[in-house]
Amino acid sequence: MRKPPITIEDSKVPRLPSERPGPEGGKRDANRRQQVARICEAALELFCAAGVESVTIDDIVSKAGVAKGSFYRYFQGKEELVDALFSPVADRMREALATCELDMKQARGPSELTRVYGSLGLAVAGIIAANLGVLRLYLQESRGPDLGSRKPIVALSRDLEETAFELTRVAREHGLLRTDYDYRLGTLVSIGAIERLLAAYLAGELFTESTDIAGELIRVILDGIRAATPQA
Amino acid sequence: MRKPPITIEDSKVPRLPSERPGPEGGKRDANRRQQVARICEAALELFCAAGVESVTIDDIVSKAGVAKGSFYRYFQGKEELVDALFSPVADRMREALATCELDMKQARGPSELTRVYGSLGLAVAGIIAANLGVLRLYLQESRGPDLGSRKPIVALSRDLEETAFELTRVAREHGLLRTDYDYRLGTLVSIGAIERLLAAYLAGELFTESTDIAGELIRVILDGIRAATPQA
DNA sequence: AAATATAATGACCAAATCGTCACTGTTTTC
DNA sequence: GAAAACAGTGACGATTTGGTCATTATATTT
Numbered sequence: 286m287r288k289p290p291i292t293i294e295d296s297k298v299p300r301l302p303s304e305r306p307g308p309e310g311g312k313r314d315a316n317r318r319q320q321v322a323r324i325c326e327a328a329l330e331l332f333c334a335a336g337v338e339s340v341t342i343d344d345i346v347s348k349a350g351v352a353k354g355s356f357y358r359y360f361q362g363k364e365e366l367v368d369a370l371f372s373p374v375a376d377r378m379r380e381a382l383a384t385c386e387l388d389m390k391q392a393r394g395p396s397e398l399t400r401v402y403g404s405l406g407l408a409v410a411g412i413i414a415a416n417l418g419v420l421r422l423y424l425q426e427s428r429g430p431d432l433g434s435r436k437p438i439v440a441l442s443r444d445l446e447e448t449a450f451e452l453t454r455v456a457r458e459h460g461l462l463r464t465d466y467d468y469r470l471g472t473l474v475s476i477g478a479i480e481r482l483l484a485a486y487l488a489g490e491l492f493t494e495s496t497d498i499a500g501e502l503i504r505v506i507l508d509g510i511r512a513a514t515p516q517a
Numbered sequence: 518m519r520k521p522p523i524t525i526e527d528s529k530v531p532r533l534p535s536e537r538p539g540p541e542g543g544k545r546d547a548n549r550r551q552q553v554a555r556i557c558e559a560a561l562e563l564f565c566a567a568g569v570e571s572v573t574i575d576d577i578v579s580k581a582g583v584a585k586g587s588f589y590r591y592f593q594g595k596e597e598l599v600d601a602l603f604s605p606v607a608d609r610m611r612e613a614l615a616t617c618e619l620d621m622k623q624a625r626g627p628s629e630l631t632r633v634y635g636s637l638g639l640a641v642a643g644i645i646a647a648n649l650g651v652l653r654l655y656l657q658e659s660r661g662p663d664l665g666s667r668k669p670i671v672a673l674s675r676d677l678e679e680t681a682f683e684l685t686r687v688a689r690e691h692g693l694l695r696t697d698y699d700y701r702l703g704t705l706v707s708i709g710a711i712e713r714l715l716a717a718y719l720a721g722e723l724f725t726e727s728t729d730i731a732g733e734l735i736r737v738i739l740d741g742i743r744a745a746t747p748q749a
Numbered sequence: 750a751a752a753t754a755t756a757a758t759g760a761c762c763a764a765a766t767c768g769t770c771a772c773t774g775t776t777t778t779c
Numbered sequence: 780g781a782a783a784a785c786a787g788t789g790a791c792g793a794t795t796t797g798g799t800c801a802t803t804a805t806a807t808t809t
Contacts, residue, residue: 286567286576287765287796313755313806320757335518336662338570341796344518352758357798428657428716430568467725470733473717474710478737481709482702484660493699501702505710508740545776545785552787573766584788589768 321359321369323349328366329418337367337426337434363434371423374416375441381408382448389455398456402506410499417487424484449476478505553591553601555581560598561650569599569658569666595666603655606648607673613640614680621687630688634738642731649719656716681708710737 327349331340342363346353360366385405392401413420427442429435453468482498485491491498559581563572574595578585592598617637624633645652659674661667685700714730717723723730 286563286571286573311806316756316806331518334662335664336570336667338568339518339662339665341518342798343796353797354759354799355757358756362797425660425662428660430566430571430657432567433571435568467723467729469717469723470714470725470730473713474733474737477709477711477713478706479709481705481712485701485705491699491701493702497699498702501706505706505740508737543777548775548786574768575766585767586769586789587787590786594768 317359320351320355323351324356324359324366325370329370329422332367332370332422333418333425337363337422337438338429364436367434368437370419371437371441374412374419375437375444377412378409378441378445379448381405381412382445382452384408386448386452386455389452390459392456392459399507403503406499406502406506413483420483421487424480424487446472446476475506478502549591552583552587555583556588556591556598557602561602561654564599564602565650565653565657569595569654569670570661596668599666600669602651603669603673606644606651607669607676609644610641610673610677611680613637613644614677614684616640618680618684618687621684622691624688624691631739635735638731638734638738645715652715653719656712656719678704678708707738710734 324345328340328345331344331348335344340363342353342356345366346356349356360369382405385401385408388401388404389398392398423438423441426435426438429439431439449472450469453472457468479502482491482502486493486495486498556577560572560577563576563580567576572595574585574588577598578588581588592601614637617633617640620633620636621630624630655670655673658667658670661671663671681704682701685704689700711734714723714734718725718727718730
């Protein structure tokens with residue numbers, strides 16, 4: 286348990302040494318992007334293989350073929366790097382959920398509910414298909430302690446869960462869900478099931494076609510909704 | 518990523534310095550048990566709070582109020598300590614699943630299947646109720662990389678999953694399950710849902726009574742089975 | 750092309766961590 | 780009670796790690 290150094294809350298990633306120089310299409314700009322990309326790519330692989338906490342800065346720069354000083358030019362430390370890896374994905378996910386929530390508020394009747402969940406599923410599938418490495422890391426780390434460099438991952442996990450609860454709550458208000466029932470249970474069941482199936486799929490444990498997996502997911506979620514419906 | 522030292526595969530925990538001395542009811546015996554207990558207790562708390570990989574031997578001995586040399590008298594290192602924490606629970610789980618598998622082989626018809634799953638659920642509930650700390654650690658670590666001191670946890674996770682698959686397979690052969698369907702999907706859904714609900718419950722996120730949670734779990738598992746039943 | 754601004758580098762330091770061991774304390778045996 | 784076996788201790792050396800910085804290399808501006 287290496288004691289974390291005192292850090293000053295700071296701006297976004299990648300970090301600006303003082304201020305980014307003017308020209309944007311220039312060689313500097315390209316080099317910078319390349320350095321950051323190299324670091325991120327190497328880090329993601331290492332994180333997936335050994336876990337965020339176990340990977341050292343030396344491991345990362347060594348694999349990335351970059352000097353240690355360069356790393357600290359772009360990132361304050363591992364936590365900021367992790368945040369940089371997750372930020373874009375997190376944004377897209379939040380966006381998809383927000384859209385879904387709007388849809389949900391206009392939904393009328395059970396069939397509309399199903400349609401709304403369906404289009405959320407499509408959106409999410411697109412996001413994760415484009416970010417398999419990050420997804421894998423997420424599944425691996427999101428239940429760990431909310432400390433150190435894992436913080437951004439756990440924060441995302443909590444955020445998504447919260448939004449999923451909210452979504453179910455809206456569905457209950459606008460749909461036909463019972464109120465004597467803790468709607469979070471069904472939500473948690475869905476999240477757990479989805480994550481477990483995805484993990485198995487990514488690990489190559491399943492020989493099932495992804496369409497079949499999708500079918501199973503739909504079944505789980507619909508069952509979850511149905512259970513919250515007045516004696517369907 | 519500290520390189521692991523070369524270790525010789527060795528016998529069980531707790532470790533014998535040369536050979537344990539004769540008398541069993543004596544003071545020595547009591548002291549040894551107390552040392553081991555102190556270490557395990559402190560370690561479990563720290564592991565839950567910060568994650569197995571982040572906790573150092575110094576943290577553990579400091580919290581346990583024990584000298585570092587004493588730690589190494591009883592354990593070869595962190596991995597062996599983790600194994601010592603999980604071994605008893607793992608044994609009881611395997612036992613419960615084995616019993617269930619025998620039951621399952623004698624089950625006839627859907628109602629019997631339900632009964633068999635029910636009694637497995639009771640057995641498992643008893644085990645985890647008596648080992649909440651270990652359960653929490655399991656949920657937190659079981660999806661991490663299979664390296665270092667996390668190994669025993671991941672190994673248990675894989676083992677349990679394998680057995681759960683086997684159980685479903687037996688149910689399919691003896692019950693009425695479709696064969697054109699990857700029976701592992703339903704199993705994974707159940708595992709994921711159970712684990713997620715337990716994690717939320719342990720984290721105190723749920724104000725639901727544990728009986729209601731149990732009801733939700735039963736629903737999930739039965740739905741999982743039903744889905745594998747010829748067009749119920 | 751010279752001057753300036755920005756970026757990359759890796760040797761270096763301090764702190765942390767592991768695992769050992771010579772020594773002291775305690776229990777058992779004779 | 781003396782001797783022998785076992786257990787507990789924490790200082791120590793070796794290694795690893797995070798983070799810095801003077802120096803060198805590269806890009807941009809003049």
